[in-house]
Each structure stands twice: as C-alpha cells, then as structure tokens.
Amino acid sequence: MNLLFAFLLAAPTQLAFLTQPGQTGTGVCSPKVTVELEDAGGATAMAPAPVALTLTGPDAFFSAADCTGPIIDPNGGLIIPRGGSNASFYFLHPHVGPLPLTVSGDPYAAVTQSWTVVAAPGVAMGLTFLGIGSVSIKQSACSEALSYVFHDINGALVTAPRALTVIYSPADYVEFYSDASCRSRRLLSADLPAGSSGSQVYVRAGLIGAYTVRAASPGLEPSTVQVLISGGPQGCASAHALWPALALLPLLRPRRSR
Structure with a gap:
C-alpha cells in the first residue's frame, strides 16, 4: 500500500x-x-x-x-x-x-x-511607416519605397536593441520586394540587425483593389499603410470585376439546332 x-x-x-x-x-x-x-x-x-x-x-x-x-x-x-x-x-x-x-x-x-x-523609453516597442497614410500604384507596377522606422513608447525614433524580423502581409495578394524595380526575389520578411533604425520595402499587386499592407515584428506594435491598385495602361479589370461576365458566358453560347 x-x-x-x-x-x-x-x-x-x-x-x-x-x-x-x-x-x-x-x-x-x-x-x-x-x-x-x-x-x-x-x-x-x-x-x-x-x-x-x-x-x-x-x-x-x-x-x-x-x-x-x-x-x-x-x-x-x-x-x-x-x-x-x-x-x-x-x-x-x-x-x-x-x-x-x-x-x-x-x-x-x-x-x-x-x-x-x-514604459521603457528609448527601447523599440513598435514600428511605423513614414509620412504616408496611403499610396496609389498602377496594376502590376512597382510602388515607391515604403519606408518604416522603429519607435519607443513615447513615439521617439530609436534603433533596434537586438536582431529583429519584420514580417510583411498580406502575401497572398501583394508581392513584396527589396528593389525599386520589383525584380528581385519576393520577400515574406526582412531580418534587420541590432542597431538598425528601420528599412524599406517595395510592393506590387496584379488585382485592382485596396489592400492594407502590414509590417510587423513579433512582440512589437505593427504598422499599416493602404495600397490602392488602379487599372494599368491596358485598362485591365480585376478578377472580381470580370467574374459576373464570365459567369454569363455559358448562357451566351449559341444553341445547336436539332
């Protein structure tokens, strides 16, 4: 027992x-x-x-x-x-x-x-996109540089106290690049070294619409910017806009006479 x-x-x-x-x-x-x-x-x-x-x-x-x-x-x-x-x-x-x-x-x-x-003044606790609330670009064109910086609890600009990973989204609809021509390998995130004050990213999208682009580092406050995609030089429409017309195609086919 x-x-x-x-x-x-x-x-x-x-x-x-x-x-x-x-x-x-x-x-x-x-x-x-x-x-x-x-x-x-x-x-x-x-x-x-x-x-x-x-x-x-x-x-x-x-x-x-x-x-x-x-x-x-x-x-x-x-x-x-x-x-x-x-x-x-x-x-x-x-x-x-x-x-x-x-x-x-x-x-x-x-x-x-x-x-x-x-509160820990002087220590990075968030990041913010610089000087822009929204950016407009043509369909499939590369954007201007979207720059972001780190800030402390009081909003003062600071450097990263350690190596930080910044994650970009939404990756399903917006492509992220490190170069101004958007021809390098696509990014999902960026690894920034200790002492970095921030970085920048370029974006493009193939579908017309408004997208909320987000940059976030785990444990820090994220930042967002609105990216507005308009029709390109060829006047291409978005897939969402074309869908009603595509759905009608079977009804428009000529019927075979018996």
Missing part, C-alpha cells in the same frame, strides 16, 4: 510556475519563465508523455534569452518532453499595464501569473 501511495503521489497531476512573477518593459525581453509538472504533494514530477503547452497573454514568446530567433507557437509549440519535468520561455509585450500570463496543457488545468509591463 505504501508503494502504491508513493507511485500515485509521484505521478504528475498539475502544472505550476517554477519562477516568480515580475515586471518587464515595453519592447524589453522578459526574465526567464519556467513552468513545471508537479505531483499531488507539490513535488516535481516527470511527464509520462510529451505535454504540449498553450501560452496566452503576452504578444510573442521566444526560446532565446534575448528574444531573438524563431518565435514559439503559443498553441502547442512549447513542449515538456517525455521524461522531462519543465519547459522555459521568454516573452515580449508592447503595451503598458497588468499582464496575466496563462499556461495550460492537456490534461492539466491552466495556471496563471500576474505580470506588469512598464
């Missing part, structure tokens, strides 16, 4: 934070956060199978202590391995105020810590 009791006590029954809650700054990489499995008595326990963790609260999660490199998928990207007892991460958040940090993983109940994010 004592052996059975000891076995049951050692089996994991809950998640718990191994590190204490604290505070971090806007755009500042958080201290290390570690969550572990515990048994019914609160002692560290080993995972009998991998436990995929769900993370909520902060804007972005990282494995690296300086919040560089690939982000952690908050929906199961962080795993306590079989035979392991814990997993650790770091996070970024651009907004001032209280920040509940919640971790869960089936079949264990969620646990929450209360963090605080304070």
Whole structure:
C-alpha cells in the first residue's frame, strides 16, 4: 500500500510556475519563465508523455534569452518532453499595464501569473511607416519605397536593441520586394540587425483593389499603410470585376439546332 501511495503521489497531476512573477518593459525581453509538472504533494514530477503547452497573454514568446530567433507557437509549440519535468520561455509585450500570463496543457488545468509591463523609453516597442497614410500604384507596377522606422513608447525614433524580423502581409495578394524595380526575389520578411533604425520595402499587386499592407515584428506594435491598385495602361479589370461576365458566358453560347 505504501508503494502504491508513493507511485500515485509521484505521478504528475498539475502544472505550476517554477519562477516568480515580475515586471518587464515595453519592447524589453522578459526574465526567464519556467513552468513545471508537479505531483499531488507539490513535488516535481516527470511527464509520462510529451505535454504540449498553450501560452496566452503576452504578444510573442521566444526560446532565446534575448528574444531573438524563431518565435514559439503559443498553441502547442512549447513542449515538456517525455521524461522531462519543465519547459522555459521568454516573452515580449508592447503595451503598458497588468499582464496575466496563462499556461495550460492537456490534461492539466491552466495556471496563471500576474505580470506588469512598464514604459521603457528609448527601447523599440513598435514600428511605423513614414509620412504616408496611403499610396496609389498602377496594376502590376512597382510602388515607391515604403519606408518604416522603429519607435519607443513615447513615439521617439530609436534603433533596434537586438536582431529583429519584420514580417510583411498580406502575401497572398501583394508581392513584396527589396528593389525599386520589383525584380528581385519576393520577400515574406526582412531580418534587420541590432542597431538598425528601420528599412524599406517595395510592393506590387496584379488585382485592382485596396489592400492594407502590414509590417510587423513579433512582440512589437505593427504598422499599416493602404495600397490602392488602379487599372494599368491596358485598362485591365480585376478578377472580381470580370467574374459576373464570365459567369454569363455559358448562357451566351449559341444553341445547336436539332
């Protein structure tokens, strides 16, 4: 009976934070956060199978202590391995105020810590497109340079405190390039080194319409600009505009006489 009791006590029954809650700054990489499995008595326990963790609260999660490199998928990207007892991460958040940090993983109940994010002047916490609310270009033509810069909590221009990845969207409808002729390899993102003040990107699109172009770096406030695509020199119409006419084509075909 004592052996059975000891076995049951050692089996994991809950998640718990191994590190204490604290505070971090806007755009500042958080201290290390570690969550572990515990048994019914609160002692560290080993995972009998991998436990995929769900993370909520902060804007972005990282494995690296300086919040560089690939982000952690908050929906199961962080795993306590079989035979392991814990997993650790770091996070970024651009907004001032209280920040509940919640971790869960089936079949264990969620646990929450209360963090605080304070203003950190001089540290990049967002990016913004310079001097433009919208830009108009012809269908399939290359745009002017869309320049963006990093800013701190007060809106002052600052440089990147670490290497940052800027992701461009919507990639399904708008093409992104690094050159003014839009002939280089298409971009999905740009990797900027520490000390960078920003960058620029060129865009083009093949369908007439209005598109909200977004530049975002995980954990920082994103920026958007409206890109308006009008008809090219040949007066090409958009696929959406042509669809009603295309739908009528079967009705316009001459019928064969019997």
